[in-house]
Amino acid sequence: MIAHALTGLRLLLVAPTVMGFARPDLLAPVWLLACILLAIASDMLDGAVARRMGTASAAGQIFDHGTDCLFVTAALAAAAYAGLLTPILPMFVALAFGQYVLDSHFLHRGKMLKTSRIGRWNGIGYFVPLVVLAVARLELPGGWAEVLFGAAALLAWLLVITTVVSIVDRALAGRRAG
Secondary structure, three states, X not given: OHHXXXXXXXXXXXXXXXXXXXXXXXXXXXXXHHHHHHXXXXXXXXXXXXXXXXXXXXXXXXXXXXXXXHHHHHHHHHHHHOOOOOOHHHHHHHHHHHHHHHHHHHHOOOOOOOOXXXXXXXXXXXXXXXXXXXXXXXXXXXXXXXXXXXXXXXHHHHHHHHHHHHHHHHHHHHHHHO
C-alpha cells in the first residue's frame, strides 16, 4: 500500500512537471525542480518499500515502471516542445518501454518484467536531463544556464544512442532466446 502510494505520488507529479517544461510561466523553476526530485525520490523508494514489506508483485512492478515511463516520456516531450532537447528521445523512450513490456510478456512468459542492464541504466538516465534543465531554469549567475541547457541537449542525444543500443540488444537477445 505504501509503495503504491509512492508510485501514485510520482503519477500525480506528471502534470505539473509537464506544464513546468511546456509553459515555464505556469510553474516557478524551484517548484519544477522540486517535482522532479520528489519523483526521483519516490522512484528510489517504492520498490525498496514493497520488497521490505513483502508486498512486491508483478502488478506493482508494472505500475512502477509504467509510471516511470509516463513521467519521463511526458516530461521529455514537454521539454522537446519547449525546444530544449530533441523530440526523438521521448519517442524512443516510449518505443523501448513498449518493447520491454512485450518482450517480457511474450518471450519470457513471466508475470514479472524482464529487465536488462542497459535498459535499467537508461531508465535512470532519462531523469538526468530533466534535472539539468530544471536547474538551468533557476536564476544562475554568469552563463551557467546556457551551459546546462547545452549539456542537457547533448545528454538527450547520448540517451537516444543508448536507447537505440538497448532496443537492438533486447531484440537480439529475444532472437537468441527464441
